[in-house]
Amino acid sequence: MKNLLNNVEEVLLMGPGPSCVAGPVYDALGVYTLGHLDPYFIKIMDEIKVLLRKLMKTNNRLTIPVSGTGSAGMEACFVNLIEPGDEVLILINGVFGTRMKDVATRLGAEVDTLEFEWGKPVEPAKVEEKLKGKTYKIVAVVHAETSTGVRNPVKNIGKLLEGKDSLFLVDTVTSLGGINVDMDGWGVDAMYSGTQKCLSCPPGLSPVSFSERALEVIMNRKTKVPNWYLDMSMIVNYWEGNKRAYHHTAPINMLYALYQALLLIIEEGMDSVFNRHLENHTKLVKGLENMGLEMLVEPRYRLPMLNSVKIPAGTDDGDVRSRLRNEHKIEIGAGLGPLAGKIWRIGLMGHTAREENVERFLKALKEVLKR
Ligand SMILES: Cc1ncc(COP(=O)(O)O)c(C=O)c1O
Structure with a gap:
């Protein structure tokens, strides 16, 4: 045939x-598929969390790969944190900031934006001006804007939010594994990435991490997360604790690949x-x-x-x-x-x-x- x-x-x-996939990562995709609640697989899941925390430079408990590509991670961050009417500020200088606006708007948020020329970075002074006398529930920015090749000053934007009640949401789809990402050091509350860029895996998973502050917001929502598949309050019961509960069938072999790819980065x-x-x-x-x-x-x-x-x-x-x-x-x-x-x-x-x-x-x- x-x-x-x-x-x-x-x-x-x-x-x-x-991006190119390293040989050992391709090999990992071909390892025997285990059951999604198999004790040995759960050990691998636990190691993935440890390695992701290392790479993201965070101590966040809730640091896991979401099943789906980078956009699923984006959606997971917004859908878990936004309730209708919430005020959100999105800093835009390319395609992926624009996509954030679309995602947040669909969830019923009151979306405000600050736009910059494509090919130029977000300017912290203008962000500071915008934040005067105003507390947004979420301020969101893309670290590495793949549509232009610009690195946005996440650390400086994080400083502007210090001591404020706003949650800081950052896209690290292209940056994670290629340049320094310091989630805790920069005061980031919600972060997502993707496997197919600097992690050198095929596309299919989106590592995400939520701070304790963000987790509290998720657990104290007035309304249910409107997306069943990405609801962190349910997914967490599969990724944490002594009694793991089925949520959806994890993409086992992609998780092997991510595990192997993370090991390669840590070993190098x-x-x-x-x-x-x-x-x-x-x-x-x-x-x-x-x-x-x-x-x-x-x-x-x-x-x-x-x-x-x-x-x-x-x-x-x-x-x-x-x-x-x-x-x-x-x-x-x-x-x-x-x-x-x-x-x-x-x-x-x-x-x-x-x-x-x-x-x-x-x-x-x-x-x-x-x-
Ligand atoms: C910065 C950034 N955010 C989000 C995405 C969306 O990721 P995906 O295409 O894996 O859904 C991409 C993809 O190129 C990206 O570069």
């Missing part, structure tokens, strides 16, 4: 995610992993600039794992990307929204962030652009 999987070729994933050393991202980013930018290309984002706000480069005038965006994919087996990303057709997004996430990949990509791009 025809099997399309036989013709899947290895592509060097240098787009905005998914978190700081070494962050340095590897930075070093390869520096090499990539140097190579692109040597070719006469220009980066979108100012150096001090650049993300090492997502590099936005301006498409030179007269160059066919789609043609370059399809030739890289077809002739060189390399995937890069297109621009989104106002940046569509204007930039390419080159990912150096997780297992992709290696010198041989940077060299192979630069050589390929040079050849494609020369023709």
Whole structure:
């Protein structure tokens, strides 16, 4: 019988995610599937929580992977914390801040926004101004805006919220595992990520973490969480305690993969992993600039794992990307929204962030652009 999987070729994933998956992580996907309440599997779940806390730099009890991609994590954070009429401030400078606004609005929140140009960071001084005399229930921001390659100043925004009653909600889908994320140090109350970026797993899980303060808000809601699947007050009974209760059938093998991927990061050393991202980013930018290309984002706000480069005038965006994919087996990303057709997004996430990949990509791009 025809099997399309036989013709899947290895592509060097240098787009905005998914990123390359390390061999041991692929191996983990093929380990025998255990029952979702099997005692040995529960041991693995407990270890995943420990490793995630380490990587997120948090002591939060409720630190678990949600079944679903990064957007499920986003939804989980908002749906558990928002009740209709709650005031929420979302800081927007790209696609994913915009998505947060959509999610929060659908939940009946009174959503206020502060918008910044795409390609520029959120400015804490403007946030400070906005917060004067006002207490939002939630202030939300994306740490690493994948649509532009900008790193937002989460630490400084967290400082503005110190001593206030607002909950600080941060998207670390692209940043976790690639740059420092300090959940407790930055005063973050709710955080979500995704497996398919710097964690170098296939897509499918979204690590989330809630502070004790956030947990209290969840447990004292006046209304039920309107989404059964993502209701943390129920999911917690599967992930914690001596008597684990079925909630939904956990994606066992994806959890093996996440466990293995987290082990790889901890074994390499978190700081070494962050340095590897930075070093390869520096090499990539140097190579692109040597070719006469220009980066979108100012150096001090650049993300090492997502590099936005301006498409030179007269160059066919789609043609370059399809030739890289077809002739060189390399995937890069297109621009989104106002940046569509204007930039390419080159990912150096997780297992992709290696010198041989940077060299192979630069050589390929040079050849494609020369023709
Ligand atoms: C910053 C950010 N947030 C959220 C998401 C949504 O994640 P997913 O596509 O895994 O649902 C992405 C995906 O690219 C992202 O980059």
